Amino acid sequence: MTVFWLGAVVGLAAVFATVMHILFIFKINLNIRRLRDNADHESAQAFLKDLSGIWWVPNKPGYWTALKESYFIIYHTETIPFEIKRDLYKILSKKRVYGLRKPYKRQPAPARLPS
16 A cells, blocks of 8 residues: 555656646746847846746756857846846856856946046
């Protein structure tokens, strides 16, 4: 009787993991499409929020590459604030997305005095 319950629990865990896997794939693809169409502050904020809710990235090279590409879209867009870029870098680093450049806040060039 104990073996039956153990098998049922393992089966439910496998179904749960599969459903979560499909949900994470859907969230990643939806946000990446949104960013490629229009990279602005709102879409970057939504991407950051949805990425925070993803527990793991599915182990497929296409998803890792797509996350890296979307990071670089946000990284090179000047209208997106530095804080979002920094938070996105932290989240993607925790999810083991490698090859990302750490964002840094650019300081304005000092004014030069005429000689």
